[in-house]
Amino acid sequence: xxxxxxxxxxxxxxxxxxxxxxxxxxxxxxxxxxxxxxxxxxxxxxxxxxxxxxxxxxxxxxxxxxxxxxxxxxxxxxxxxxxxxxxxxxxxxxxxxxxxxxxxxxxxxxxxxxxxxxxxxxxxxxxxxxxxxxxxxxxxxxxxxxxxxxxxxxxxxxxxxxxxxxxxxxxxxxxxxxxxxxxxxxxxxxxxxxxxxxxxxxxxxxxxxxxxxxxxxxxxxxxxxxxxxxxxxxxxxxxxxxxxxxxxxxxxxxxxxxxxxxxxxxxxxxxxxxxxxxxxxxxxxxxxxxxxxxxxxxxxxxxxxxx
Amino acid sequence: xxxxxxxxxxxxxxxxxxxxxxxxxxxxxxxxxxxxxxxxxxxxxxxxxxxxxxxxxxxxxxxxxxxxxxxxxxxxxxxxxxxxxxxxxxxxxxxxxxxxxxxxxxxxxxxxxxxxxxxxxxxxxxxxxxxxxxxxxx
Amino acid sequence: xxxxxxxxxxxxxxxxxxxxxxxxxxxxxxxxxxxxxxxxxxxxxxxxxxxxxxxxxxxxxxxxxxxxxxxxxxxxxxxxxxxxxxxxxxxxxxxxxxxxxxxxxxxxxxxxxxxxxxxxxxxxxxxxxxxxxxxxxxxxxxxxxxxxxxxxxxxxxxxxxxxxxxxxxxxxxxxxxxxxxxxxxxxxxxxxxxxxxxxxxxxxxxxxxxxxxxxxxxxxxxxxxxxxxxxxx
Numbered sequence: 001x002x003x004x005x006x007x008x009x010x011x012x013x014x015x016x017x018x019x020x021x022x023x024x025x026x027x028x029x030x031x032x033x034x035x036x037x038x039x040x041x042x043x044x045x046x047x048x049x050x051x052x053x054x055x056x057x058x059x060x061x062x063x064x065x066x067x068x069x070x071x072x073x074x075x076x077x078x079x080x081x082x083x084x085x086x087x088x089x090x091x092x093x094x095x096x097x098x099x100x101x102x103x104x105x106x107x108x109x110x111x112x113x114x115x116x117x118x119x120x121x122x123x124x125x126x127x128x129x130x131x132x133x134x135x136x137x138x139x140x141x142x143x144x145x146x147x148x149x150x151x152x153x154x155x156x157x158x159x160x161x162x163x164x165x166x167x168x169x170x171x172x173x174x175x176x177x178x179x180x181x182x183x184x185x186x187x188x189x190x191x192x193x194x195x196x197x198x199x200x201x202x203x204x205x206x207x208x209x210x211x212x213x214x215x216x217x218x219x220x221x222x223x224x225x226x227x228x229x230x231x232x233x234x235x236x237x238x239x240x241x242x243x244x245x246x247x248x249x250x251x252x253x254x255x256x257x258x259x260x261x262x263x264x265x266x267x268x269x270x271x272x273x274x275x276x277x278x279x280x281x282x283x284x285x286x287x288x289x290x291x292x293x294x295x296x297x298x299x300x301x302x303x304x305x306x307x
Numbered sequence: 308x309x310x311x312x313x314x315x316x317x318x319x320x321x322x323x324x325x326x327x328x329x330x331x332x333x334x335x336x337x338x339x340x341x342x343x344x345x346x347x348x349x350x351x352x353x354x355x356x357x358x359x360x361x362x363x364x365x366x367x368x369x370x371x372x373x374x375x376x377x378x379x380x381x382x383x384x385x386x387x388x389x390x391x392x393x394x395x396x397x398x399x400x401x402x403x404x405x406x407x408x409x410x411x412x413x414x415x416x417x418x419x420x421x422x423x424x425x426x427x428x429x430x431x432x433x434x435x436x437x438x439x440x441x442x443x444x445x
Numbered sequence: 446x447x448x449x450x451x452x453x454x455x456x457x458x459x460x461x462x463x464x465x466x467x468x469x470x471x472x473x474x475x476x477x478x479x480x481x482x483x484x485x486x487x488x489x490x491x492x493x494x495x496x497x498x499x500x501x502x503x504x505x506x507x508x509x510x511x512x513x514x515x516x517x518x519x520x521x522x523x524x525x526x527x528x529x530x531x532x533x534x535x536x537x538x539x540x541x542x543x544x545x546x547x548x549x550x551x552x553x554x555x556x557x558x559x560x561x562x563x564x565x566x567x568x569x570x571x572x573x574x575x576x577x578x579x580x581x582x583x584x585x586x587x588x589x590x591x592x593x594x595x596x597x598x599x600x601x602x603x604x605x606x607x608x609x610x611x612x613x614x615x616x617x618x619x620x621x622x623x624x625x626x627x628x629x630x631x632x633x634x635x636x637x638x639x640x641x642x643x644x645x646x647x648x649x650x651x652x653x654x655x656x657x658x659x660x661x662x663x664x665x666x667x668x669x670x671x672x673x674x675x676x677x678x
Contacts, residue, residue: 033358054546055677078552088543092458104450105552172356180349180359194316201360218364221321282319 002029005153005185006051010060013046013209020046022209023060028187028202033179035200035217036189039293043209044189045085048157052082065153078106081151083159083188087142089130095119095141096126099148106149115148122170136167143174154178156188160195168192172199193286207293224288225261226281229254229270241269246291255281257291310339310346314355322357326365327372334374334385336433345375345383372397447553448561455535455565462530466523467573474516474581481511482590489592511585512599516578520603524574524610525642531569532617535562540621545678559673563666566614570607578603601651608658609645612638615665622672634665 006028013021021043028034038044049055051062053072062069067076089098103110119126122140130138139159146154154175160168172195178184179199187204190196196203196217203220205213213220229235235254239247243261247254258266270278283291312329314322333339345351348366352359366383369375373391377383393401412422456463510517539545551558582603585595616634623633641661645654 032360049546049678052546052550054549056675074552074554077550080550082546082550084543084546084550086543088547090454090458090544090547091542093454101450101454104447107446169356173353176353176356176358180353197316197322198314198357201358218321218323284317284319286317 002031004028005030006062006064006187008047008051008060008062011047011050011057011062012059013043013050013055014058020209021050021057021206022211024206024209024211026204026211026214028185028204030183030185031179032202033175033186033188033200034202034204035196036187036204036206037191037193037196037289038189038206040191042206044206045157046209047206048085048155048187048189051155052080078109078149079152081146081149081154083142083146083154083156085157085161087135087138087159089138089141089145091131092129094127094129095124098130098141098145099126102145102148109149111148111150114150115144118144118147118174136163139163139167140170143171147174147178150181151178152184154184154186154188156186158189158191160190160192168195171195175199193289197285205289205292212292221285221288223260224257224283224292226255226257226283227266227278228281229256229273229275229278231274232276236273240272241265245294259292312351312355314357323361323365323368326362327368330365330369331372331374337435339385341385341387343385344381345385347382447551448557451551451553451558451561452565452568455562456568458534459531459565459569462527462534463569463573466527466530467577470516470519470523470574471577471580473519474512474577475584477515478511478581478585481514485591510599511591511595512578512581513602516581517599517602517606520574520578520606521609521646524570524606525613525638526610527570527574528566528610528613529617531566532614532621535566536618536621549678555674556670559670562618563615567611570610574607574610575604578607598651605645605651605654605658608655608662609638609642612641612658612661612665615662615669619665619669619672622669622676624672624676634668637661637665 004027006026008024008026011021011024012019024047036044036048046055050057051064051069053069056070064072065076065079067073072080090101093101099112099115103112119141122137122144124133124137124140128137130141133141143159146156156171160171163171175186175188176199179186200217203213203215203217204211205220230253233252235249235252239254239256241256241258241261242265243258244256245259246257249255266278269275310330310333312326314325316322318325320328330339330345339345345366346354348359348362352362355362366375366377370377370383373393374386375383376386409422412425417425539548548558549555579600582595582600585591585599588594616638619634620632638661641658644657
């Protein structure tokens with residue numbers, strides 16, 4: 001049984017009367033890269049801030065590396081790296097001074113060589129002031145600052161928002177570099193599904209504050225499918241199949257988008273509805289995500305235990 | 308031995324499937340010979356910027372398909388073609404795919420002879436005009 | 446090590462204000478004292494007149510408070526001003542630049558982060574206004590320049606004004622940290638600071654004023670600590 005490095009139990013947050021996060025129960029095992037997906041305003045940043053003790057949950061709790069998130073001890077914080085939303089750093093400092101500041105808090109773990117290499121790789125100089133850097137360069141500094149202490153758990157809040165493809169790729173490289181070291185875990189929220197697909201092995205999907213999926217990427221990919229069912233005469237008006245989130249009607253066919261429906265059920269339905277044949281259509285992660293989060297009337301939860 | 312792998316994210320094909328297909332194709336074309344060592348999981352993951360678990364999964368599938376063998380500690384190597392035997396299920400799957408191609412061809416007006424000629428031409432081009440590749444000794 | 450890193454950073458952020466306040470006090474105070482010193486020397490050089498009441502006027506002119514005359518008025522404005530500037534820099538600016546998230550994720554307790562800010566503010570006051578005031582006092586004590594040197598009371602009054610500056614600092618901090626509506630805790634600190642200012646300026650019994658300031662500081666400090674530890678960023 002893999003160790004769980006991050007878990008939440010009924011994590012809830014109310015802002016006045018508005019429910020921002022609704023009883024989240026999630027578990028992130030050690031050694032994975034977990035992509036945290038959700039549409040704008042779904043509650044991702046709120047969850048991340050609660051995980052880091054910046055916001056207090058209205059109800060429920062979270063535990064990071066075995067420690068209560070609302071009361072993270074300094075020694076546990078030392079093992080957690082955090083890339084903040086917007087990469088906001090002290091504008092008046094230059095990179096060298098910022099490094100010295102950060103380094104003071106990770107006395108035994110700081111990898112100065114690694115930091116210097118990253119800064120050089122990014123084409124930056126330690127004399128440059130943060131206020132003179134572009135958004136992308138600030139993001140690069142943020143990444144270097146978070147990776148140099150070799151954290152056990154790295155949490156990144158939408159780290160590539162508004163950044164160009166080259167810098168996004170550097171972030172992915174950084175994540176991969178970290179994950180190849182023993183026992184590291186990464187949680188990052190993102191809108192860029194292509195990036196998530198590349199590096200994540202787990203997915204957490206949150207929609208309007210509600211957890212919709214907490215499973216491996218492969219389970220997500222194989223559970224949301226499109227199937228085109230062909231009929232000899234007109235396609236039926238009603239579709240008696242469980243898990244249909246979207247149905248497009250052609251003259252003699254139905255294109256069904258299914259969530260969590262097994263092969264056997266599909267075959268049974270096809271037989272029952274007297275379909276001539278049915279074909280699976282492969283869809284990419286982005287389309288899967290859109291289908292999964294779009295329909296208002298099917299609020300199912302995807303959660304599987306790793307066997 | 309050169310192994311060029313191109314991964315595209317946002318594709319309908321999951322990344323591990325792309326890996327499996329490309330390695331399989333490389334073995335089939337003879338770009339990888341029996342005994343060649345595949346890149347280490349971490350190295351390939353770092354180069355392609357994908358999760359190492361994805362690479363590991365692809366290697367596992369390749370091993371299940373009989374195309375590679377893993378020796379703990381040493382790495383993953385292309386298997387001996389003489390030891391590769393597809394099971395009935397895999398061959399059935401292949402036959403099903405062939406049916407798709409045949410259907411297409413017949414619908415396009417290609418006759419039987421034309422289809423066979425087309426198949427031979429593609430096979431020849433695929434294998435580089437040599438006898439290399441995992442055709443086996445049948 | 447970590448505490449020092451924090452204090453260093455906070456102090457560096459105060460630096461322009463620290464220097465400005467210290468410099469202003471030094472220049473204004475020195476100029477005023479110098480002017481006064483010259484006036485005293487000039488008066489001493491003249492032979493005494495015996496016009497009715499003139500001797501009394503002379504004596505008064507020679508014994509008037511040196512520091513409390515002009516420089517103290519400057520300090521009275523500079524100390525709260527510095528307190529306000531530092532309070533804004535330490536507590537309001539991070540809200541504006543959104544750097545709280547980064548700062549709070551440190552391997553120290555949250556209280557330590559607050560203490561570092563306060564320590565830096567105290568150091569700023571001591572190093573700029575405190576040192577300058579003490580230097581001015583030392584100058585005003587020179588018997589070859591002033592006939593009657595400055596009294597210790599003047600030194601103490603200056604330090605009381607500096608303490609007032611700290612009161613304003615904490616009040617500003619509290620206004621940034623408090624998430625209550627404006628008409629309750631947010632301006633509570635500022636009101637308290639205002640009240641303290643009025644009482645201090647009336648230069649009441651020094652001992653009582655000092656006690657009042659200490660009490661005010663304690664109240665504001667505890668409120669600030671509570672607000673900081675609870676606040677959501």
